[in-house]
Amino acid sequence: MLVSSTMHLLSMCVLSLVLSCCQGREDPNFRIRAVNLGGWLVTEGWIKPSLFDGIVNKDFLDGTALQFKSVTTGKYLSAEQGGGSIIVANRTTASGWETFRLWRINETAFNFRVFGKQFIGVDTDGNGIGIVAISKAPGHSEIFEILRNSDDKNRVRIKASNGYYLQAKTEEVVTADSQGNKGWGDDDPSVFVMKMTGRLEGEFQVTNGYGPENAPQVMREHWRTFIVEKDFKFISQNGLNAVRIPVGWWIASDPTPPPPFVGGSLQALDNAFQWAKKYGLKVIIDLHAAPGSQNGWEHSGSRDSSQEWGKTDETITQTVAVIDFLASRYANSPSLYAVELINEPLSPGATLSSVIEYYKAGYAAVRRHTSTAFVVMSNRLGPMKPRELFPIASGFKRSVIDVHYYNLFEDMFNNMTVQQNIDFVYNNRSSQLNYVTTSNGPLTFVGEWVAEWQVVGAGKEDYQRLAEAQMEVYGRASFGWAYWTLKNVNKHWSLEWMINNGYIKL
Secondary structure (H helix, E strand, C coil): CHHHHHHHHHHHHHHHHHHHHHCCCCCCCCCEEEEECCCCCCCECCCCHHHHCCCCCCCCCCCCEEEEEECCCCCEEEEHHHCCCEEEEEECCCCCCCCEEEEECCCCEEEEECCCCCEEEECCCCCCCEEEEEECCCCHHHCEEEEEECCEEEEEEEECCCCCEEEECCCCCEEEEECCCCCCCCCCCCCEEEEEEECCCEHHHHHHHHHHHHHHHHHHHHHHHCCCHHHHHHHHCCCCCEEEEEEEHHHHHCCCCCCCCCCCHHHHHHHHHHHHHHHCCEEEEEEEECCCCCCCCHHHCCCCCCCCCCCCHHHHHHHHHHHHHHHHHHCCCCCEEEEECCCCCECCCCCHHHHHHHHHHHHHHHHCCCCCCEEEEECCECCCCCCCCHHHHCCCCCEEEEEECCCCCCHHHCCCCHHHHHHHHHHHHHHHHHHHCCCCCCEEEEEEECCCCCCCCCCHHHHHHHHHHHHHHHCCCCCEEEECCCCCCCHHHCHHHHHHCCCCCC
16 A cells, blocks of 8 residues: 555656646745635635624524524415416415525615515505516515514515515415514414524625625725735745635726725735735736626626526627736736636536636636746636636646635535545545646646545544645645645634644645
């Protein structure tokens, strides 16, 4: 076993050396050892929850998923056929058709989007009190308020635009014609038990949550203080040589991006390039959030978990324009090392054909401004083939495939022991990385990894072993690796904390 592992390590090192030479790298032994600056220019609430503290009625942000059970029928509200028809109250269990996603208008007014992407509204073509989900674009009839019982926040009434409250008269008849003045008992058909089944805390949620008056100040203060010059000094002094900086598509429209996004992130990115130059660090610009959202997650700027990127030519054209803007702006900076065209496009929503179409155009956009910056292409998440980008990437000069490896987010990790996790890195991850590292293909980059797992009660030495195993294996990636992330309230996700507390030493 030891001989086999040693030979495997040796073959990987030789292969990485050959591949680096083929890709025209000045120093074939050079590897990126980077940290992601996550949660800075693209908001992720789990990284810095306090950023959301000042939002009024912050339980109800864009994309919050709600289900409502009638106290009189004992059944859930549901959009018949997922949308395009009436709203009923006859489902004994709740799933997609019984889940409503919020669009926040202000701190008290909301739209409800259903499974088929229509919006709930008062049926103005009927008797003016029926509730339907037929509109694709919300207007006055699709505006609602949610009133919560002060003694039980999960008991609510829903007020429609006609001034009346929704009530489940029967399992098949839901109308907006209740005065809502009978108290909060189980005999009132206007009372519903509300359940939150999901929420997003991304850039759209924080900016729209604070609103146009407060968001600019809040975000600019966050950008000014979350990552500062001394962080770049810390990075440079602790064995790292690069930063991967996630940005959102709206940065290309700075200082006046489309609402609810606010200007100011471009200046922060400019500052990052200056600090990188001062401390000798390389910069990988990572387009983390694309127009329409490439994966439906909060860190892609999605409003309500919809994934629209790549479904129209417009979203691809708009994304290429963002890459062109970034490449043009920083091409002459000595710190620009790579441009990542998009982060984690999710299959099957992001089809292989749309991703390839975009990567071709994005690569050309970068090359219009620089022949030396590496172009990084993220492998899709979800159902995919690890080498599916090889046909296109192999034809590009200075191209890189980005893979993200976490011992998380899959059921198989839930009950693994410390040693099983470490063995998985040495065996499975090593094989996966080896499979996408070929002598005639693109360079490989483990663009995200973390020394965290599902193990309960693990000690410091256990975490050290996990980190060391990953750095050893991912260090054989022919382009390098990047830890997620520099700062995080969840301490093992914070490389700063891990270094300062002796869990990781580079």
